[in-house]
Amino acid sequence: MVRFIALVVIVLASAGGASAGAPAGGLAELVAEGERWWKSSPDPRDPVACATCHYDPAETRGWAASFPKYRPLPPPEGRVMTLFQANAEAVQRHYRLPDAERPALAITAYLTSHGAGTPISPGIVAGQAVFESRLRALAESVARGERLYARWCRSCHDAGAVTPAALLFPAAGNGQVESLERFLGRHRPELPRLGSDGQPSADVIAFLMSRLAGRPVSVAPFSVAP
Amino acid sequence: MIHTVLSIFLALWLAALALPLGADAATVITGIVRTQSGQPLAGLALLEKGEIHNNRWDRGTLVDTAGRFRIELGEGGQYGLHVYSSGYIYKPNAVRVETGKTLEVEVVLVPEPTRANDPVIKRVEFGSSETGKGKVMIVKMEVSDPNGILGPQVLAFNAATGRAFAMAPPRWVWSLKSNYPDGVYQLDADISQSPSDPRDWHFVVADHKCNTTDILSFPHKLQPPRVIQR
Numbered sequence: 001m002v003r004f005i006a007l008v009v010i011v012l013a014s015a016g017g018a019s020a021g022a023p024a025g026g027l028a029e030l031v032a033e034g035e036r037w038w039k040s041s042p043d044p045r046d047p048v049a050c051a052t053c054h055y056d057p058a059e060t061r062g063w064a065a066s067f068p069k070y071r072p073l074p075p076p077e078g079r080v081m082t083l084f085q086a087n088a089e090a091v092q093r094h095y096r097l098p099d100a101e102r103p104a105l106a107i108t109a110y111l112t113s114h115g116a117g118t119p120i121s122p123g124i125v126a127g128q129a130v131f132e133s134r135l136r137a138l139a140e141s142v143a144r145g146e147r148l149y150a151r152w153c154r155s156c157h158d159a160g161a162v163t164p165a166a167l168l169f170p171a172a173g174n175g176q177v178e179s180l181e182r183f184l185g186r187h188r189p190e191l192p193r194l195g196s197d198g199q200p201s202a203d204v205i206a207f208l209m210s211r212l213a214g215r216p217v218s219v220a221p222f223s224v225a226p
Numbered sequence: 227m228i229h230t231v232l233s234i235f236l237a238l239w240l241a242a243l244a245l246p247l248g249a250d251a252a253t254v255i256t257g258i259v260r261t262q263s264g265q266p267l268a269g270l271a272l273l274e275k276g277e278i279h280n281n282r283w284d285r286g287t288l289v290d291t292a293g294r295f296r297i298e299l300g301e302g303g304q305y306g307l308h309v310y311s312s313g314y315i316y317k318p319n320a321v322r323v324e325t326g327k328t329l330e331v332e333v334v335l336v337p338e339p340t341r342a343n344d345p346v347i348k349r350v351e352f353g354s355s356e357t358g359k360g361k362v363m364i365v366k367m368e369v370s371d372p373n374g375i376l377g378p379q380v381l382a383f384n385a386a387t388g389r390a391f392a393m394a395p396p397r398w399v400w401s402l403k404s405n406y407p408d409g410v411y412q413l414d415a416d417i418s419q420s421p422s423d424p425r426d427w428h429f430v431v432a433d434h435k436c437n438t439t440d441i442l443s444f445p446h447k448l449q450p451p452r453v454i455q456r
Contacts, residue, residue, distance in 0.1 A: 053436070072279055129322040
Protein backbone atom coordinates (compact mmCIF):
# COMPACT_ATOMS: atom_id res chain seq x y z
CA MET A 1 0.00 0.00 0.00
CA VAL A 2 2.82 2.35 0.92
CA ARG A 3 4.50 1.57 -2.43
CA PHE A 4 1.30 2.31 -4.30
CA ILE A 5 0.87 5.64 -2.54
CA ALA A 6 4.49 6.56 -3.21
CA LEU A 7 4.09 5.81 -6.90
CA VAL A 8 0.91 7.83 -7.15
CA VAL A 9 2.59 10.76 -5.41
CA ILE A 10 5.50 10.67 -7.85
CA VAL A 11 3.22 10.44 -10.87
CA LEU A 12 1.15 13.36 -9.63
CA ALA A 13 4.26 15.40 -9.01
CA SER A 14 5.73 14.57 -12.38
CA ALA A 15 2.55 15.64 -14.09
CA GLY A 16 2.78 19.06 -12.49
CA GLY A 17 -0.40 18.52 -10.54
CA ALA A 18 -2.37 16.95 -13.33
CA SER A 19 -4.22 13.75 -12.72
CA ALA A 20 -2.24 10.53 -12.75
CA GLY A 21 -4.02 9.57 -15.96
CA ALA A 22 -2.32 12.26 -17.98
CA PRO A 23 -3.48 12.25 -21.60
CA ALA A 24 -1.43 9.78 -23.58
CA GLY A 25 -1.70 12.07 -26.56
CA GLY A 26 1.04 14.24 -25.13
CA LEU A 27 3.45 11.35 -25.03
CA ALA A 28 2.30 9.98 -28.38
CA GLU A 29 2.92 13.34 -29.95
CA LEU A 30 6.31 13.52 -28.27
CA VAL A 31 7.29 10.13 -29.65
CA ALA A 32 6.16 11.19 -33.13
CA GLU A 33 8.12 14.40 -32.79
CA GLY A 34 11.13 12.40 -31.70
CA GLU A 35 10.84 10.22 -34.73
CA ARG A 36 10.89 13.33 -36.92
CA TRP A 37 14.01 14.65 -35.17
CA TRP A 38 15.56 11.22 -35.53
CA LYS A 39 14.90 10.92 -39.24
CA SER A 40 15.22 14.52 -40.46
CA SER A 41 17.89 17.13 -39.93
CA PRO A 42 16.58 20.62 -39.13
CA ASP A 43 19.17 22.07 -41.49
CA PRO A 44 18.34 21.52 -45.17
CA ARG A 45 21.94 22.37 -46.09
CA ASP A 46 23.16 19.50 -43.94
CA PRO A 47 20.64 16.68 -44.30
CA VAL A 48 22.59 14.18 -42.20
CA ALA A 49 20.22 13.08 -39.44
CA CYS A 50 20.52 10.56 -36.61
CA ALA A 51 18.98 7.90 -38.81
CA THR A 52 21.46 8.53 -41.62
CA CYS A 53 24.09 6.60 -39.67
CA HIS A 54 21.90 4.79 -37.15
CA TYR A 55 19.48 3.52 -39.78
CA ASP A 56 19.11 -0.02 -38.46
CA PRO A 57 16.17 -0.36 -36.03
CA ALA A 58 17.70 -3.54 -34.64
CA GLU A 59 20.85 -1.60 -33.71
CA THR A 60 18.99 1.08 -31.79
CA ARG A 61 16.34 -1.08 -30.17
CA GLY A 62 18.54 -1.86 -27.18
CA TRP A 63 19.74 1.70 -26.58
CA ALA A 64 17.06 2.87 -24.14
CA ALA A 65 17.53 -0.23 -21.99
CA SER A 66 21.30 0.29 -21.82
CA PHE A 67 21.26 3.73 -20.20
CA PRO A 68 22.62 5.22 -18.04
CA LYS A 69 26.00 4.18 -19.34
CA TYR A 70 29.48 5.50 -19.97
CA ARG A 71 29.58 7.60 -23.11
CA PRO A 72 33.06 7.64 -24.61
CA LEU A 73 33.23 11.28 -25.57
CA PRO A 74 36.70 12.67 -26.21
CA PRO A 75 38.63 13.01 -22.94
CA PRO A 76 37.95 14.57 -20.52
CA GLU A 77 34.29 14.69 -21.54
CA GLY A 78 33.58 10.96 -21.32
CA ARG A 79 31.25 10.16 -18.44
CA VAL A 80 28.17 8.25 -17.40
CA MET A 81 25.12 9.78 -19.03
CA THR A 82 21.43 9.17 -19.16
CA LEU A 83 19.77 8.58 -22.50
CA PHE A 84 18.34 12.11 -22.39
CA GLN A 85 21.76 13.62 -21.66
CA ALA A 86 23.42 11.61 -24.41
CA ASN A 87 20.72 12.70 -26.84
CA ALA A 88 21.14 16.34 -25.80
CA GLU A 89 24.89 16.12 -26.40
CA ALA A 90 24.39 14.50 -29.79
CA VAL A 91 21.69 16.99 -30.82
CA GLN A 92 23.92 19.92 -29.87
CA ARG A 93 26.87 18.47 -31.74
CA HIS A 94 25.15 17.23 -34.86
CA TYR A 95 22.19 19.57 -35.27
CA ARG A 96 23.89 22.56 -33.63
CA LEU A 97 20.68 23.77 -32.02
CA PRO A 98 20.99 26.44 -29.33
CA ASP A 99 18.43 24.69 -27.13
CA ALA A 100 18.73 20.94 -27.34
CA GLU A 101 16.34 20.06 -24.51
CA ARG A 102 13.10 19.66 -26.43
CA PRO A 103 14.53 17.64 -29.35
CA ALA A 104 16.55 15.55 -26.91
CA LEU A 105 13.44 14.85 -24.86
CA ALA A 106 11.47 13.92 -27.98
CA ILE A 107 14.23 11.63 -29.25
CA THR A 108 14.43 10.05 -25.79
CA ALA A 109 10.72 9.32 -25.93
CA TYR A 110 11.08 7.90 -29.44
CA LEU A 111 13.99 5.62 -28.57
CA THR A 112 12.26 4.53 -25.37
CA SER A 113 9.15 3.66 -27.35
CA HIS A 114 11.28 1.88 -29.92
CA GLY A 115 12.96 -0.17 -27.19
CA ALA A 116 9.78 -0.98 -25.27
CA GLY A 117 9.89 -4.47 -23.85
CA THR A 118 13.68 -4.76 -23.88
CA PRO A 119 15.00 -5.78 -20.45
CA ILE A 120 16.77 -2.92 -18.70
CA SER A 121 20.51 -3.58 -18.62
CA PRO A 122 22.43 -0.41 -17.73
CA GLY A 123 25.80 -0.28 -19.47
CA ILE A 124 25.16 -3.25 -21.71
CA VAL A 125 23.66 -3.52 -25.18
CA ALA A 126 22.87 -7.06 -26.24
CA GLY A 127 25.22 -8.22 -28.95
CA GLN A 128 27.73 -5.44 -28.44
CA ALA A 129 31.12 -5.54 -26.77
CA VAL A 130 31.23 -5.02 -23.00
CA PHE A 131 34.08 -2.90 -21.66
CA GLU A 132 35.15 -3.36 -18.05
CA SER A 133 36.38 0.20 -17.68
CA ARG A 134 32.96 1.51 -18.70
CA LEU A 135 31.17 -0.82 -16.31
CA ARG A 136 33.50 0.35 -13.53
CA ALA A 137 32.61 3.96 -14.33
CA LEU A 138 28.94 3.03 -14.21
CA ALA A 139 29.35 1.22 -10.88
CA GLU A 140 31.03 4.33 -9.46
CA SER A 141 28.16 6.44 -10.77
CA VAL A 142 25.63 4.11 -9.13
CA ALA A 143 27.52 4.37 -5.82
CA ARG A 144 27.56 8.17 -6.02
CA GLY A 145 23.87 8.13 -6.88
CA GLU A 146 23.10 5.95 -3.91
CA ARG A 147 24.85 8.40 -1.61
CA LEU A 148 22.97 11.34 -3.17
CA TYR A 149 19.72 9.45 -2.82
CA ALA A 150 20.44 8.72 0.83
CA ARG A 151 21.21 12.35 1.52
CA TRP A 152 18.42 14.05 -0.42
CA CYS A 153 15.65 11.60 -1.17
CA ARG A 154 15.42 8.74 1.29
CA SER A 155 13.88 10.75 4.11
CA CYS A 156 10.67 10.97 2.06
CA HIS A 157 10.98 8.18 -0.53
CA ASP A 158 11.85 4.58 0.15
CA ALA A 159 14.02 3.54 -2.77
CA GLY A 160 12.23 0.26 -3.23
CA ALA A 161 8.90 2.01 -3.56
CA VAL A 162 9.93 4.93 -5.71
CA THR A 163 12.29 3.41 -8.28
CA PRO A 164 9.56 2.07 -10.63
CA ALA A 165 8.43 5.66 -11.12
CA ALA A 166 11.64 6.24 -13.07
CA LEU A 167 10.09 4.18 -15.85
CA LEU A 168 7.24 6.68 -16.22
CA PHE A 169 9.47 9.29 -17.86
CA PRO A 170 9.38 11.18 -20.15
CA ALA A 171 6.08 12.11 -18.53
CA ALA A 172 3.23 14.17 -19.90
CA GLY A 173 0.63 16.25 -18.13
CA ASN A 174 -1.23 19.53 -18.61
CA GLY A 175 0.04 19.65 -22.15
CA GLN A 176 3.62 19.58 -20.86
CA VAL A 177 6.22 16.89 -21.18
CA GLU A 178 9.14 16.50 -18.87
CA SER A 179 12.27 14.41 -18.54
CA LEU A 180 13.17 12.62 -15.33
CA GLU A 181 16.29 14.76 -15.25
CA ARG A 182 14.26 17.98 -15.32
CA PHE A 183 11.84 16.63 -12.73
CA LEU A 184 14.67 15.73 -10.35
CA GLY A 185 16.10 19.21 -10.83
CA ARG A 186 12.93 21.00 -9.77
CA HIS A 187 11.42 18.49 -7.38
CA ARG A 188 13.05 19.89 -4.24
CA PRO A 189 13.92 23.51 -4.97
CA GLU A 190 15.38 23.98 -1.51
CA LEU A 191 18.09 21.38 -2.26
CA PRO A 192 21.20 21.92 -4.39
CA ARG A 193 20.21 21.85 -8.04
CA LEU A 194 20.99 18.55 -9.69
CA GLY A 195 21.06 20.08 -13.16
CA SER A 196 19.33 18.09 -15.87
CA ASP A 197 22.53 17.80 -17.89
CA GLY A 198 24.91 17.19 -15.01
CA GLN A 199 26.63 14.25 -13.44
CA PRO A 200 24.63 14.27 -10.17
CA SER A 201 21.32 13.67 -11.91
CA ALA A 202 22.94 10.96 -14.05
CA ASP A 203 24.25 9.38 -10.85
CA VAL A 204 20.86 9.38 -9.12
CA ILE A 205 19.21 7.93 -12.22
CA ALA A 206 22.00 5.35 -12.55
CA PHE A 207 21.24 4.29 -8.98
CA LEU A 208 17.50 4.08 -9.65
CA MET A 209 17.93 2.18 -12.91
CA SER A 210 20.39 -0.26 -11.35
CA ARG A 211 17.51 -1.36 -9.15
CA LEU A 212 15.31 -1.89 -12.19
CA ALA A 213 17.68 -4.15 -14.14
CA GLY A 214 15.78 -6.90 -15.88
CA ARG A 215 12.47 -5.09 -16.00
CA PRO A 216 11.20 -4.21 -19.46
CA VAL A 217 11.56 -0.72 -20.86
CA SER A 218 8.11 0.76 -21.15
CA VAL A 219 6.50 3.85 -22.48
CA ALA A 220 2.94 2.91 -21.60
CA PRO A 221 0.24 3.07 -22.62
CA PHE A 222 1.11 3.12 -26.30
CA SER A 223 3.80 2.09 -28.66
CA VAL A 224 4.90 3.45 -32.01
CA ALA A 225 6.44 1.37 -34.72
CA PRO A 226 10.08 2.38 -35.37
CA MET B 227 48.86 -53.27 -26.30
CA ILE B 228 50.59 -51.19 -23.64
CA HIS B 229 53.20 -50.19 -26.19
CA THR B 230 50.50 -49.10 -28.61
CA VAL B 231 48.73 -46.96 -26.01
CA LEU B 232 52.01 -45.41 -24.86
CA SER B 233 52.96 -44.70 -28.46
CA ILE B 234 49.64 -42.93 -29.08
CA PHE B 235 50.02 -40.84 -25.92
CA LEU B 236 53.59 -39.99 -26.89
CA ALA B 237 52.50 -39.01 -30.40
CA LEU B 238 49.69 -36.82 -29.03
CA TRP B 239 52.04 -35.19 -26.53
CA LEU B 240 54.59 -34.42 -29.24
CA ALA B 241 51.85 -33.07 -31.48
CA ALA B 242 50.63 -30.80 -28.67
CA LEU B 243 54.15 -29.50 -28.19
CA ALA B 244 54.40 -28.75 -31.88
CA LEU B 245 51.16 -26.77 -31.94
CA PRO B 246 51.39 -23.04 -31.19
CA LEU B 247 49.98 -22.12 -27.82
CA GLY B 248 47.04 -19.74 -27.72
CA ALA B 249 49.20 -17.00 -26.26
CA ASP B 250 51.50 -17.20 -29.27
CA ALA B 251 48.72 -16.91 -31.84
CA ALA B 252 48.28 -13.61 -33.64
CA THR B 253 45.90 -10.99 -32.27
CA VAL B 254 43.99 -9.68 -35.24
CA ILE B 255 41.12 -7.45 -36.25
CA THR B 256 39.79 -8.39 -39.63
CA GLY B 257 36.71 -7.23 -41.40
CA ILE B 258 34.75 -6.31 -44.44
CA VAL B 259 33.53 -2.85 -45.42
CA ARG B 260 30.48 -2.45 -47.57
CA THR B 261 27.61 -0.19 -48.51
CA GLN B 262 24.05 -0.70 -47.30
CA SER B 263 23.36 -2.53 -50.54
CA GLY B 264 26.30 -4.86 -49.94
CA GLN B 265 28.83 -3.40 -52.36
CA PRO B 266 32.42 -3.65 -51.08
CA LEU B 267 34.23 -0.41 -50.33
CA ALA B 268 37.94 0.31 -50.39
CA GLY B 269 39.42 2.73 -47.91
CA LEU B 270 41.26 2.96 -44.63
CA ALA B 271 40.83 1.23 -41.27
CA LEU B 272 42.63 2.98 -38.42
CA LEU B 273 42.80 2.13 -34.74
CA GLU B 274 42.96 4.09 -31.54
CA LYS B 275 44.42 2.07 -28.70
CA GLY B 276 42.22 2.11 -25.59
CA GLU B 277 38.90 3.90 -25.29
CA ILE B 278 37.49 5.16 -28.56
CA HIS B 279 37.93 8.88 -29.29
CA ASN B 280 41.01 9.13 -27.06
CA ASN B 281 43.04 10.24 -30.11
CA ARG B 282 45.85 7.77 -29.34
CA TRP B 283 46.29 6.43 -32.83
CA ASP B 284 48.05 3.15 -33.16
CA ARG B 285 47.91 0.89 -36.17
CA GLY B 286 45.95 0.78 -39.39
CA THR B 287 45.69 -0.69 -42.82
CA LEU B 288 44.34 -0.09 -46.27
CA VAL B 289 40.99 -1.67 -47.05
CA ASP B 290 41.27 -3.44 -50.39
CA THR B 291 38.85 -3.17 -53.29
CA ALA B 292 37.03 -6.29 -52.07
CA GLY B 293 36.29 -4.35 -48.88
CA ARG B 294 38.55 -6.54 -46.77
CA PHE B 295 41.10 -5.54 -44.18
CA ARG B 296 43.30 -7.20 -41.59
CA ILE B 297 45.23 -5.55 -38.79
CA GLU B 298 47.64 -7.53 -36.65
CA LEU B 299 47.97 -6.16 -33.14
CA GLY B 300 50.73 -6.26 -30.58
CA GLU B 301 48.29 -7.12 -27.82
CA GLY B 302 44.63 -7.61 -27.17
CA GLY B 303 42.42 -5.08 -25.44
CA GLN B 304 40.09 -2.25 -26.21
CA TYR B 305 40.43 -0.33 -29.45
CA GLY B 306 38.58 2.34 -31.38
CA LEU B 307 38.17 1.16 -34.95
CA HIS B 308 37.56 3.93 -37.48
CA VAL B 309 36.77 3.07 -41.07
CA TYR B 310 36.94 5.58 -43.90
CA SER B 311 36.00 5.45 -47.58
CA SER B 312 35.93 8.38 -49.97
CA GLY B 313 32.46 9.89 -50.25
CA TYR B 314 31.16 8.13 -47.15
CA ILE B 315 30.59 9.23 -43.56
CA TYR B 316 33.25 7.52 -41.52
CA LYS B 317 32.24 4.92 -38.96
CA PRO B 318 33.66 4.76 -35.43
CA ASN B 319 33.27 1.50 -33.57
CA ALA B 320 34.54 0.50 -30.12
CA VAL B 321 35.87 -3.06 -30.18
CA ARG B 322 37.51 -5.49 -27.81
CA VAL B 323 40.05 -8.00 -29.09
CA GLU B 324 41.17 -10.96 -27.03
CA THR B 325 44.89 -11.66 -27.09
CA GLY B 326 45.64 -14.48 -29.50
CA LYS B 327 42.23 -14.28 -31.12
CA THR B 328 40.84 -12.82 -34.32
CA LEU B 329 37.95 -10.40 -34.15
CA GLU B 330 35.85 -10.20 -37.29
CA VAL B 331 33.76 -7.12 -37.89
CA GLU B 332 31.45 -5.93 -40.61
CA VAL B 333 31.33 -2.21 -41.26
CA VAL B 334 28.57 -0.57 -43.27
CA LEU B 335 29.14 2.99 -44.47
CA VAL B 336 26.55 5.46 -45.70
CA PRO B 337 27.31 8.17 -48.26
CA GLU B 338 27.65 11.80 -47.26
CA PRO B 339 24.62 13.24 -49.07
CA THR B 340 25.98 16.59 -50.23
CA ARG B 341 29.74 16.73 -49.54
CA ALA B 342 29.10 20.45 -48.95
CA ASN B 343 29.86 20.11 -45.25
CA ASP B 344 32.96 17.99 -45.54
CA PRO B 345 36.38 19.22 -44.42
CA VAL B 346 38.80 20.01 -47.21
CA ILE B 347 42.47 19.05 -47.57
CA LYS B 348 44.04 21.90 -49.49
CA ARG B 349 47.61 20.66 -49.89
CA VAL B 350 50.18 18.21 -48.57
CA GLU B 351 53.93 18.78 -48.48
CA PHE B 352 56.80 16.53 -47.50
CA GLY B 353 60.18 17.65 -46.18
CA SER B 354 62.91 16.38 -43.92
CA SER B 355 65.03 17.70 -41.12
CA GLU B 356 67.88 16.65 -38.84
CA THR B 357 67.14 16.93 -35.16
CA GLY B 358 69.03 16.03 -32.04
CA LYS B 359 67.17 12.72 -32.02
CA GLY B 360 67.86 11.88 -35.64
CA LYS B 361 66.32 12.42 -39.04
CA VAL B 362 62.63 13.20 -39.30
CA MET B 363 60.24 13.47 -42.20
CA ILE B 364 58.11 16.57 -41.87
CA VAL B 365 54.63 16.31 -43.33
CA LYS B 366 52.52 19.45 -43.58
CA MET B 367 48.86 19.41 -44.52
CA GLU B 368 46.60 22.42 -44.91
CA VAL B 369 43.04 21.72 -43.84
CA SER B 370 39.83 23.71 -43.55
CA ASP B 371 36.25 22.98 -42.61
CA PRO B 372 33.25 24.86 -44.04
CA ASN B 373 31.50 24.85 -40.66
CA GLY B 374 34.55 25.46 -38.48
CA ILE B 375 34.06 22.20 -36.59
CA LEU B 376 37.23 20.31 -37.31
CA GLY B 377 38.04 17.68 -34.73
CA PRO B 378 41.26 15.95 -33.78
CA GLN B 379 40.97 13.48 -36.65
CA VAL B 380 43.49 15.10 -38.96
CA LEU B 381 45.15 11.81 -39.72
CA ALA B 382 48.16 10.48 -41.56
CA PHE B 383 48.71 6.79 -42.22
CA ASN B 384 51.95 5.16 -43.31
CA ALA B 385 51.05 1.98 -45.17
CA ALA B 386 54.67 0.79 -45.13
CA THR B 387 54.85 0.70 -41.34
CA GLY B 388 51.14 0.29 -40.59
CA ARG B 389 51.25 3.27 -38.23
CA ALA B 390 48.53 5.92 -37.93
CA PHE B 391 49.15 9.40 -36.57
CA ALA B 392 47.11 12.43 -35.53
CA MET B 393 48.78 15.49 -36.99
CA ALA B 394 49.55 18.41 -34.70
CA PRO B 395 47.23 21.43 -35.04
CA PRO B 396 48.63 24.84 -35.92
CA ARG B 397 47.87 26.16 -32.45
CA TRP B 398 47.06 24.83 -29.03
CA VAL B 399 43.58 23.38 -28.64
CA TRP B 400 41.77 23.27 -25.30
CA SER B 401 40.38 19.73 -25.52
CA LEU B 402 39.68 16.95 -27.96
CA LYS B 403 36.08 18.11 -28.10
CA SER B 404 37.05 21.65 -29.03
CA ASN B 405 36.67 22.86 -32.57
CA TYR B 406 40.12 22.52 -34.10
CA PRO B 407 41.42 25.41 -36.20
CA ASP B 408 41.73 25.58 -39.94
CA GLY B 409 45.35 25.82 -41.05
CA VAL B 410 48.51 23.81 -41.53
CA TYR B 411 48.81 20.62 -39.48
CA GLN B 412 52.19 18.97 -39.07
CA LEU B 413 53.62 15.54 -38.41
CA ASP B 414 57.26 14.86 -37.57
CA ALA B 415 57.84 11.20 -38.43
CA ASP B 416 61.02 9.54 -37.21
CA ILE B 417 62.87 8.15 -40.23
CA SER B 418 66.23 7.62 -38.56
CA GLN B 419 65.81 3.84 -38.70
CA SER B 420 64.38 3.57 -42.19
CA PRO B 421 63.57 6.10 -44.90
CA SER B 422 59.98 6.89 -45.74
CA ASP B 423 58.47 7.27 -49.19
CA PRO B 424 55.63 9.74 -49.81
CA ARG B 425 53.96 6.98 -51.84
CA ASP B 426 53.25 5.17 -48.58
CA TRP B 427 51.36 8.02 -47.00
CA HIS B 428 47.59 8.40 -46.96
CA PHE B 429 45.57 11.19 -45.34
CA VAL B 430 42.03 11.66 -44.14
CA VAL B 431 40.24 14.29 -42.06
CA ALA B 432 36.92 14.12 -40.21
CA ASP B 433 35.10 16.83 -38.33
CA HIS B 434 33.07 16.62 -35.12
CA LYS B 435 29.97 15.59 -37.08
CA CYS B 436 31.73 12.70 -38.85
CA ASN B 437 31.84 14.56 -42.16
CA THR B 438 34.92 13.17 -43.86
CA THR B 439 37.29 14.17 -46.63
CA ASP B 440 38.16 11.82 -49.41
CA ILE B 441 41.20 9.71 -48.61
CA LEU B 442 44.16 11.48 -50.14
CA SER B 443 46.77 9.06 -51.47
CA PHE B 444 49.86 9.45 -53.64
CA PRO B 445 50.42 11.59 -55.70
CA HIS B 446 48.39 13.61 -53.17
CA LYS B 447 46.67 15.65 -55.85
CA LEU B 448 43.37 17.15 -54.84
CA GLN B 449 40.19 16.13 -56.61
CA PRO B 450 36.75 17.69 -56.22
CA PRO B 451 34.62 15.62 -53.85
CA ARG B 452 32.11 13.36 -55.55
CA VAL B 453 28.62 12.71 -54.24
CA ILE B 454 27.91 8.99 -54.09
CA GLN B 455 24.48 8.16 -55.47
CA ARG B 456 22.61 5.66 -53.32
